[in-house]
Amino acid sequence: MRALRRQPVDRTPVWLMRQAGRYLPEYRQVREQAGDFMALCRNPELAATVTLQPLERFDLDAAILFSDILTVPDAMGLGLYFETGEGPRFRHPVRDAHAIDALPIPDPHQDLGYVMDAVAACRSALAGRVPLIGFSGSPWTLATYMVEGGSSKNFSVCKAMLYDQPQAAHRLLAKLAETVIAYLQGQIEAGAQALMIFDTWGGVLDPIRYREFSLAYMERIVSGLRATEQGRETPITLFTKGGGDWLPWIAETGCDAVGVDWTTPLDRARAAVNDRVALQGNLDPCVLHAQPAVIRTEVDRCLREYGNGSGHIFNLGHGIHPDIPPDHVQAMVQAVHELSPPYHDVPARTATP
Amino acid sequence: MRALRRQPVDRTPVWLMRQAGRYLPEYRQVREQAGDFMALCRNPELAATVTLQPLERFDLDAAILFSDILTVPDAMGLGLYFETGEGPRFRHPVRDAHAIDALPIPDPHQDLGYVMDAVAACRSALAGRVPLIGFSGSPWTLATYMVEGGSSKNFSVCKAMLYDQPQAAHRLLAKLAETVIAYLQGQIEAGAQALMIFDTWGGVLDPIRYREFSLAYMERIVSGLRATEQGRETPITLFTKGGGDWLPWIAETGCDAVGVDWTTPLDRARAAVNDRVALQGNLDPCVLHAQPAVIRTEVDRCLREYGNGSGHIFNLGHGIHPDIPPDHVQAMVQAVHELSPPYHDVPARTATP
Secondary structure, eight states: OTTTTTOOOSSOOBOOTTOSSTTSHHHHHHHHHHSSHHHHHHOHHHHHHHHHHHHHHSOOSOEEOOOOTTHHHIIIIIOEEEETTTEEEESSOOOSHHHHHHOOOOOTTTTSHHHHHHHHHHHHHHTTSSOEEEEEEOHHHHHHHHHHTBOOSSOHHHHHHHHHOHHHHHHHHHHHHHHHHHHHHHHHHHTOOEEEEEETTGGGSOHHHIIIIIIHHHHHHHHHHHTSHHHHTSOEEEEETTOGGGHHHHHTTSOSEEEOOTTSOHHHHHHHHTTSSEEEEEEOGGGGGSOHHHHHHHHHHHHHHHOSSSOEEEEESSOOOTTOOHHHHHHHHHHHHHHSGGGGSSOOOOOOO | OTTTTTOOOSSOOBOOTTOSSTTSHHHHHHHHHHSSHHHHHHOHHHHHHHHHHHHHHSOOSOEEOOOOTTHHHIIIIIOEEEETTTEEEESSOOOSHHHHHHOOOOOTTTTSHHHHHHHHHHHHHHTTSSOEEEEEEOHHHHHHHHHHTBOOSSOHHHHHHHHHOHHHHHHHHHHHHHHHHHHHHHHHHHTOOEEEEEETTGGGSOHHHIIIIIIHHHHHHHHHHHTSHHHHTSOEEEEETTOGGGHHHHHTTTOSEEEOOTTSOHHHHHHHHTTSSEEEEEEOGGGGGSOHHHHHHHHHHHHHHHOSSSOEEEEESSOOOTTOOHHHHHHHHHHHHHHSGGGGSSOOOOOOO
């Protein structure tokens, strides 16, 4: 929490995107018990169990709610299901103004109560051990799945909507922003202590479209959350995968931290945001396939690239892969613990006004 | 050809990556006649037929050889095949030093003679109408398929090789660079008038790994080709998809032109390469799904972003999608013709020494 606010810390904190997941045998066991992925998300006790699993193994500095970004469009009535080998699909994709106008704005307590219950269960199980991060997909990223009807390679249908029906796209994104504000506000009330917005597919847009259709709506969410006292005090991290060129714009949204993928070195990222926000990242998830000695070298490089002072939250540049050996994660966490303290022996740089 | 050399032109030339392809009904007809995709590549007359098809429909300024980057690993004995819905696969992936050392360096005439014949057939059929572009995949991009055994989502296996067996990876890439030099030299001799190297997967690397394992080998190819008189006179375009941050490095390889995807605006790209090379790109292929009026607006933006003077080859930022209506391509080509002349009324900027 201190690192998110760029306050002095003794060592660089560390967690992993998708740290509760398939690479852990104990996760696979609970998931089998639950039946399927969404059943696991819908069961607050089991969701809390898997949320805490990585903390039992590794000395991590945060827990992130076990859930999925697609709970939101599912609650809007799109009918989420998973096809083996195909990833998530929606029974009712949204492709025109009529369908968009008919979409309800889900109530977080009535329509997504299971997520709120999972947040509360996680917070209670954590008992103050580490902070709990709540999350949502960005409006644009959610819209890609809603318009395409699932995962996409080229994003042809949803991008064509931006070009041919920009007003309809804006109405969809505005509705999603409103939904996400209420959803994240609900997560704060249920116990989330920090928030992250995943803009997994912002990087497939050109810069003009990115600002207009993705960034603007993340900014709206940040402003919306800042409008309440609890929201004002909850750190928010925005992460656009492939958004390295746009870090200065992202840092201007009013967020507290920005996620960085491995294609942008942290020294360059830090200069781009001019130390106005904390940075999260940015080890290539593929490094965890390498031997522990290589992992240590790459952790060292990552810490060195960020440099001295607070404001760095160590993480991967994307979610952990399902086939990573858990002891490689152990090697990464240990390396962050052992190698980061020297970077915090010096006074933190003050933020440029 | 003049634009590639940044010499004055009357209007911005235009062609499309994958312009001979599935979006054209006449292509689908020939492909059916050939049997399968590789049979079409292996038949010089049919390859020439489909290479020229887009020129019959659209007033394009270049033809690009109809072929595939995976002809090279196929000629190295990996056993290329196509699985429906799965994309290209190799029967014998290459995953260790032993397999790498056993790889032969294919002779372009003996082992890839069908490609040389296709180049000659295309050049002859073109009869000087427009120049013919030959091409190859970059060593790194070819290596990803060879190590993974086909397409990949995360590139886990080939990236793990970079970390855990860097010397083996370097031996593989050196062999591929040597192969590609001979392959492209053969294409020049057979009639190719310009060359393009597709580094489709360079952008999945971090900057350090990109320079060491992808860019260095493209540079080696450029130098190798420059060592012969014919090679010295043949313009070479390098294209790393997702390489927007690395344009200054790419421009330093000695290439003549650099491909740019749609995530980097051309004004920014032009400043990054300091007008030392020509730029090719960079309309988002998804724009061609939009209505013709939108296509025209986006072509206009692209031309305006490049600005005045020669050195711009209009293209998409990636290959055309198979479901684009041909009349949308017509709208794009026409817009480039109609809107670009004013940008060439002024004297070309001289390159900064």
